[in-house]
Amino acid sequence: xxxxxxxxxxxxxxxxxxxxxxxxxxxxxxxxxxxxxxxxxxxxxxxxxxxxxxxxxxxxxxxxxxxxxxxxxxxxxxxxxxxxxxxxxxxxxxxxxxxxxxxxxxxxxxxxxxxxxxxxxxxxxxxxxxxxxxxxxxxxxxxxxxxxxxxxxxxxxxxxxxxxxxxxxxxxxxxxxxxxxxxxxxxxxxxxxxxxxxxxxxxxxxxxxxxxxxxxxxxxxxxxxxxxxxxxxxxxxxxxxxxxxxxxxxxxxxxxxxxxxxxxxxxxxxxxxxxxxxxxxxxxxxxxxxxxxxxxxxxxxxxx
Amino acid sequence: xxxxxxxxxxxxxxxxxxxxxxxxxxxxxxxxxxxxxxxxxxxxxxxxxxxxxxxxxxxxxxxxxxxxxxxxxxxxxxxxxxxxxxxxxxxxxxxxxxxxxxxxxxxxxxxxxxxxxxxxxxxxxxxxxxxxxxxxxxxxxxxxxxxxxxxxxxxxxxxxxxxxxxxxxxxxxxxxxxxxxxxxxxxxxxxxxxxxxxxxxxxxxxxxxxxxxxxxxxxxxxxxxxxxxxxxxxxxxxxxxxxxxxxxxxxxxxxxxxxxxxxxxxxxxxxxxxxxxxxxxxxxxxxxxxxxxxxxxxxxxxxxxxxxx
Numbered sequence: 001x002x003x004x005x006x007x008x009x010x011x012x013x014x015x016x017x018x019x020x021x022x023x024x025x026x027x028x029x030x031x032x033x034x035x036x037x038x039x040x041x042x043x044x045x046x047x048x049x050x051x052x053x054x055x056x057x058x059x060x061x062x063x064x065x066x067x068x069x070x071x072x073x074x075x076x077x078x079x080x081x082x083x084x085x086x087x088x089x090x091x092x093x094x095x096x097x098x099x100x101x102x103x104x105x106x107x108x109x110x111x112x113x114x115x116x117x118x119x120x121x122x123x124x125x126x127x128x129x130x131x132x133x134x135x136x137x138x139x140x141x142x143x144x145x146x147x148x149x150x151x152x153x154x155x156x157x158x159x160x161x162x163x164x165x166x167x168x169x170x171x172x173x174x175x176x177x178x179x180x181x182x183x184x185x186x187x188x189x190x191x192x193x194x195x196x197x198x199x200x201x202x203x204x205x206x207x208x209x210x211x212x213x214x215x216x217x218x219x220x221x222x223x224x225x226x227x228x229x230x231x232x233x234x235x236x237x238x239x240x241x242x243x244x245x246x247x248x249x250x251x252x253x254x255x256x257x258x259x260x261x262x263x264x265x266x267x268x269x270x271x272x273x274x275x276x277x278x279x280x281x282x283x284x285x286x287x288x289x290x291x292x293x294x295x296x297x298x299x300x301x302x303x304x
Numbered sequence: 305x306x307x308x309x310x311x312x313x314x315x316x317x318x319x320x321x322x323x324x325x326x327x328x329x330x331x332x333x334x335x336x337x338x339x340x341x342x343x344x345x346x347x348x349x350x351x352x353x354x355x356x357x358x359x360x361x362x363x364x365x366x367x368x369x370x371x372x373x374x375x376x377x378x379x380x381x382x383x384x385x386x387x388x389x390x391x392x393x394x395x396x397x398x399x400x401x402x403x404x405x406x407x408x409x410x411x412x413x414x415x416x417x418x419x420x421x422x423x424x425x426x427x428x429x430x431x432x433x434x435x436x437x438x439x440x441x442x443x444x445x446x447x448x449x450x451x452x453x454x455x456x457x458x459x460x461x462x463x464x465x466x467x468x469x470x471x472x473x474x475x476x477x478x479x480x481x482x483x484x485x486x487x488x489x490x491x492x493x494x495x496x497x498x499x500x501x502x503x504x505x506x507x508x509x510x511x512x513x514x515x516x517x518x519x520x521x522x523x524x525x526x527x528x529x530x531x532x533x534x535x536x537x538x539x540x541x542x543x544x545x546x547x548x549x550x551x552x553x554x555x556x557x558x559x560x561x562x563x564x565x566x567x568x569x570x571x572x573x574x575x576x577x578x579x580x581x582x583x584x585x586x587x588x589x590x591x592x593x594x595x596x597x598x599x600x601x602x603x604x605x606x607x608x609x610x611x612x613x
């Protein structure tokens with residue numbers, strides 16, 4: 001038998017560090033943002049939304065006109081360099097009014113979404129976390145409110161409360177949160193029974209840590225997506241109410257009452273309906289596109 | 305199953321009761337006098353007679369019970385603006401037009417919406433998919449109160465192809481039905497596409513493909529059947545969509561339906577009419593939701609099992 005000298009055995013040289021991870025690991029949000037960025041449609045929606053919001057805030061501030069002063073010499077003007085969107089039958093500058101209306105609509109959408117968020121997450125969270133009898137009772141209430149037709153309830157509420165922004169928001173908040181509460185409850189119920197929560201509990205994590213570190217991050221994506229669908233819904237809600245005459249009252253502008261006004265005059269002054277319609281549709285379109293994109297981006301199951 | 309139906313039925317009754325109660329107490333909160341400004345000039349005896357005639361002299365809980373009883377019997381009160389007309393008469397008179405419009409728009413929406421959804425799913429990520437989904441997005445983003453005036457103006461007035469308003473011959477049906485169906489088309493198309501895509505990745509479709517079935521057979525015989533089931537769940541939202549749509553579309557096209565009545569009673573502040581019609585609409589919606597739940601429970605056993613818990 002041939003002997004093998006010991007010096008033939010040498011530890012292999014480390015040539016590559018194949019074990020180490022070259023790319024930086026991405027957090028959930030970085031990953032979601034990366035995925036969202038590659039979705040051109042959603043990014044388009046986001047950019048349009050940012051643009052519209054900036055215009056809604058800035059345009060009324062820098063405009064020479066305000067939303068309510070009437071210039072009776074300048075009624076029914078076509079769009080021009082002085083009045084980008086023309087004027088209405090009281091000589092009010094439509095450029096200013098449309099952006100005021102956008103401001104109002106966005107404001108209502110955001111406030112409604114915020115109320116939905118707070119009430120819905122709290123209600124759904126409590127219901128799911130405590131479970132058992134509490135959950136049962138809370139869910140019966142939800143089921144009843146859920147089957148009350150929101151819009152009809154809102155119409156009677158507003159007819160009786162008197163039209164205005166406050167009534168619209170109250171009416172929306174009273175019934176709108178139910179969808180969010182159901183969503184949050186469902187998701188928390190799903191998550192809290194999963195192994196990683198059990199593992200955390202076994203390792204001795206406190207309830208606060210479980211809620212903050214494990215439950216909330218798993219719900220928050222869904223909640224954000226839901227918000228991007230609630231905001232346009234609330235905006236639609238306001239516009240619809242304004243259109244049938246119980247929403248925002250003139251002289252205050254809202255996209256709904258601008259469209260309603262425009263519909264009356266559109267045979268002779270089409271510009272009066274076209275501009276508010278375009279802005280309104282762009283808002284709804286962008287929110288919907290963004291919502292779709294976010295849903296794809298934030299869903300952990302889509303992670304590759 | 306019977307237990308499930310019963311449960312749903314009880315919810316339906318409770319919801320209706322909540323709405324009726326809410327409308328009753330909102331009516332009570334209303335400032336002003338039910339007999340109008342003239343009442344201040346009436347001598348107190350006459351006012352007392354009037355109050356007794358309408359049952360307003362009784363305590364509120366009795367009035368409330370009476371109102372509940374009346375509603376249960378289908379008596380929704382008398383219009384404030386037109387004291388000769390009861391709310392139920394108005395409903396009888398104008399609901400048929402609304403119902404017809406609603407059904408026509410639903411038929412249009414189901415045909416177009418499902419077709420768009422199916423095409424989009426079969427041509428997933430091709431131009432047909434993108435253009436169908438674009439149409440659906442437009443349907444969601446451009447509400448009926450924008451579409452209806454535009455259709456009336458351009459197709460009706462400027463081009464003169466179809467009548468811009470009124471409710472007479474069959475040609476008067478086309479534009480309103482189209483305007484009303486757009487939102488529903490969008491909902492249906494998106495839902496159907498998602499549903500079809502989900503079904504198309506299932507194993508039994510692969511089996512059907514690998515045994516050499518023609519695509520048309522796979523689609524009609526295997527995919528559609530299962531894909532169409534979830535559509536039942538969105539009947540509720542669709543009913544809401546159609547009803548809110550009729551409020552706008554009937555106003556724009558001057559159709560003598562219930563939606564038109566409702567909007568005009570809002571502008572004239574005809575409170576009994578508003579509450580009466582709200583209760584009526586709510587009843588329709590709640591019944592639709594109830595039927596939806598039942599239908600879905602019938603189709604999908606998982607739902608009714610989860611309802612039992």
